[in-house]
Amino acid sequence: MKLLVLIFLSHLLMVHSQETEDIKxxxxxxxxxxxxxxxxxxxxxxxxxxxxxxxxxxxxxxxxxxxxxxxxxxxxxxxxxxxxxxxxxxxxxxxxxxxxxxxxxxxxxxxxxxxxxxxxxxxxxxxxxxxxxxxxxxxxxxxxxxxxxxxxxxxxxxxxxxxxxxxxxxxxxxxxxxxxxxxxxxxxxxxxxxxxxxxxxxxxxxxxxxxxxxxxxxxxxxxxxxxxxxxxQLSNDYVSYVEELADEVSGIFQNFANEIMNILF
Structure with a gap:
């Protein structure tokens, strides 16, 4: 009986050791x-x-x-x-x-x-x-x-x-x-x-x-x-968007500058 218990425990230790190695x-x-x-x-x-x-x-x-x-x-x-x-x-x-x-x-x-x-x-x-x-x-x-x-x-x-x-x-x-x-x-x-x-x-x-x-x-x-x-290269859609945005911002600043010039002069 003791021998069977020892064999069983030995098997459990081997399985645990293998699982530990797998985890590591x-x-x-x-x-x-x-x-x-x-x-x-x-x-x-x-x-x-x-x-x-x-x-x-x-x-x-x-x-x-x-x-x-x-x-x-x-x-x-x-x-x-x-x-x-x-x-x-x-x-x-x-x-x-x-x-x-x-x-x-x-x-x-x-x-x-x-x-x-x-x-x-x-x-x-x-x-x-x-x-x-x-x-x-x-x-x-x-x-x-x-x-x-x-x-x-x-x-x-x-x-x-x-x-x-x-x-x-x-x-x-x-x-x-x-x-x-x-x-x-x-x-x-x-x-x-x-x-x-x-x-x-x-x-x-x-x-x-x-x-x-x-x-x-x-x-x-x-x-x-x-x-x-x-x-x-960046997508053409994005490049076009940036160019359009730059033109729009440039236009806004140009209009703003014109208004300032009209006020001052």
Whole structure:
């Protein structure tokens, strides 16, 4: 009888140990989006682009995952802590105003979503400032624009890229060819594919690991045999709006100046 009890207890300890190891094991997916493609399909505005410098990809997020067998999974909403941008230092706010913006939607709402869904699950239990700073610095460390430029790949509306061409500079930077995956947006009228998002995968120690999930997120699709890396520009609708607004403001000031001149003279 004692032997059976010992065997049972031993089994429970093994199960508990395995569960503990599973909980401690993390990986990360770091996602960035190319504004040139995103803003081709969305109406991006200067307000939502923040201080974006046109020399990087925009951060989508850093997503902790405990399901180590696949990079498709993630954990979410791990603790109840509402995002409060007043908790960020000036340095962190300055950093993410360049690296992490909403592009076509409210930036504060976007960052709030990423923090509350993913940042609260970071295994180091980072503060809001710690998490946002970490992700902002990752954008600098893994600057996809510079990685591609190192191989002579720059935004170009006429150049078609293949998987081999696009993957090579990431392989050189990350050390393995399987540490990144990417998805596109497709122009339904032309059938052309435009690179939209690249995800790089890391172990808990932030070493490159296989990024084995090719499932595209909502609005994105698997890229064709060739695709484009287009130049970035704000939507024509927005540019027209700004020009019209400038003309309207100029007219208001001109009328005001004329009235003042009439009163004085």
């Amino acid at each position: 094991g993390y990986m990360y997916v770091f996602a960035q989006e190319w504004p040139g493609s995103i803003c081709k399909f969305q109406k991006c505005t200067k307000t939502y682009m923040g201080n974006y410098d046109n020399a990087r990809w925009n951060t989508h997020g850093l997503w902790p995952n405990t399901m180590l067998a696949t990079s498709c999974g993630f954990i979410s909403n791990c603790r109840d802590e509402t995002y409060d941008e007043s908790k960020l230092t000036v340095a962190t706010k300055t950093l993410i105003d360049v690296t992490w913006n909403g592009m076509y939607s409210d930036t504060l709402t976007f960052r709030k979503h990423e923090w509350e869904k993913h940042g609260t699950c970071h295994p180091d239990n980072l503060t809001q400032n710690g998490y946002m700073s970490k992700v902002g610095n990752l954008n600098n460390q893994y600057n996809y624009y510079k990685i591609l430029a190192s191989a002579g790949i720059y935004p170009d509306n006429s150049r078609e890229l293949t998987d081999a061409e696009f993957r090579a500079p990431f392989t050189k930077t990350l050390g393995i060819s399987t540490a990144m995956t990417y998805t596109c947006q497709k122009d339904s009228s032309t059938g052309k594919f435009y690179i939209a998002e690249v995800r790089t995968c890391f172990t808990q120690a932030m070493k490159a690991r296989t990024c084995d999930c090719s499932k595209p997120i909502s609005a994105f699709v698997t890229c064709g045999k060739s695709f484009y890396y287009p130049t970035f």
